[in-house]
Amino acid sequence: MTTILRTWELTKEYQGKEVVSGVNMNIKQGEIYGFLGPNGAGKTTVMKMITNLVKPTEGFIEFFGVSMTDHSYELLKRMGCIIENPVFYDKLTARENLQLHGEYMGYYNVKAMEEALELVKLKDVDKKPVKQFSLGMKQRLGIARALMTKPELLILDEPINGLDPMGIKEMREVFRMLSREYGMTLLISSHLLGEVEQVADTIGVIFEGILLEEVAMDRIRSRNTPYIELITGESGKAVYVLEHKLGLTNFKMLNPRTIRIYDAVQQLELNKALIEADVELESLSKKNHSLEDHFVELMGWGGIA
Numbered sequence: 035m036t037t038i039l040r041t042w043e044l045t046k047e048y049q050g051k052e053v054v055s056g057v058n059m060n061i062k063q064g065e066i067y068g069f070l071g072p073n074g075a076g077k078t079t080v081m082k083m084i085t086n087l088v089k090p091t092e093g094f095i096e097f098f099g100v101s102m103t104d105h106s107y108e109l110l111k112r113m114g115c116i117i118e119n120p121v122f123y124d125k126l127t128a129r130e131n132l133q134l135h136g137e138y139m140g141y142y143n144v145k146a147m148e149e150a151l152e153l154v155k156l157k158d159v160d161k162k163p164v165k166q167f168s169l170g171m172k173q174r175l176g177i178a179r180a181l182m183t184k185p186e187l188l189i190l191d192e193p194i195n196g197l198d199p200m201g202i203k204e205m206r207e208v209f210r211m212l213s214r215e216y217g218m219t220l221l222i223s224s225h226l227l228g229e230v231e232q233v234a235d236t237i238g239v240i241f242e243g244i245l246l247e248e249v250a251m252d253r254i255r256s257r258n259t260p261y262i263e264l265i266t267g268e269s270g271k272a273v274y275v276l277e278h279k280l281g282l283t284n285f286k287m288l289n290p291r292t293i294r295i296y297d298a299v300q301q302l303e304l305n306k307a308l309i310e311a312d313v314e315l316e317s318l319s320k321k322n323h324s325l326e327d328h329f330v331e332l333m334g335w336g337g338i339a
């Protein structure tokens with residue numbers, strides 16, 4: 035997959051304090067990139083730098099292989115964003131709000147507007163003024179507004195913040211549809227691991243302004259599969275039992291005394307076979323290193339849910 039957005043050592047200082055430090059992000063075409071970190075980690079600041087709302091103190095941003103400057107208007111048109119809460123005219127309907135926005139921005143296009151409303155399932159909410167919208171509907175209207183210019187990269191800052199479970203589900207479906215059906219690339223920030231992990235293809239973890247990890251979800255998942263850990267002074271004998279008595283193939287020796295077994299085998303069955311073969315065990319335990327454990331360890335941080 036082609037990388038469409040790359041940040042190079044992106045850094046921002048406020049009053050002499052670095053709030054974003056040397057961030058190198060790589061966002062690939064068509065993926066959903068989950069930007070994860072606790073409040074105050076620097077997510078919004080990075081997004082503001084990407085969308086040219088804030089000037090980096092150091093570093094630069096490459097979008098479609100071109101380094102961005104203050105005058106990269108054509109490149110910026112290829113991005114859509116919602117950073118901080120979108121504001122609407124309360125007394126107007128969704129369609130009227132989009133019309134007004136389009137006219138104001140000078141790209142009023144009825145077809146694009148109708149398509150955007152349809153995409154976020156607001157096409158039939160004709161008469162309702164925005165003040166009667168739920169938070170989820172307002173978020174979707176914000177997305178519709180960002181979609182009107184048909185951006186190739188959509189940047190959403192905490193789009194599920196404050197939504198109820200139904201609203202969260204709806205948003206998740208919108209993200210998936212934009213990515214899978216329209217090939218759009220999405221950069222979505224959140225402080226909620228549970229939400230990011232359900233939709234993201236790649237996760238970038240930021241903590242105290244530093245990008246700690248950028249990794250494909252598939253890799254994280256395979257890294258966090260459950261396993262049984264076996265500690266014994268007789269590992270040669272144990273390996274013989276695993277291979278020849280139990281027919282296991284997916285295990286590895288971590289060190290001369292520790293074996294990790296990834297094959298699906300019942301702990302009880304394993305224990306029985308080892309005892310029958312007179313293998314002296316120090317311990318035999320099932321480990322399930324969850325994604326949450328992984329991030330908590332990574333950050334020494336308990337702020338994810």
Ligand SMILES: Nc1ncnc2c1ncn2[C@@H]1O[C@H](COP(=O)(O)OP(=O)(O)OP(=O)(O)O)[C@@H](O)[C@H]1O
Nearest residue numbers: 048053071072073074075076077078079080192225
């Ligand atoms: N204009 C500013 N002037 C001074 N400090 C700022 C400014 N904007 C952000 N900061 C500080 O930079 C740090 C990162 O803030 P940022 O909003 O980027 O974090 P975040 O990860 O998006 O968190 P949140 O989800 O709470 O918005 C915070 O400590 C914040 O107080």
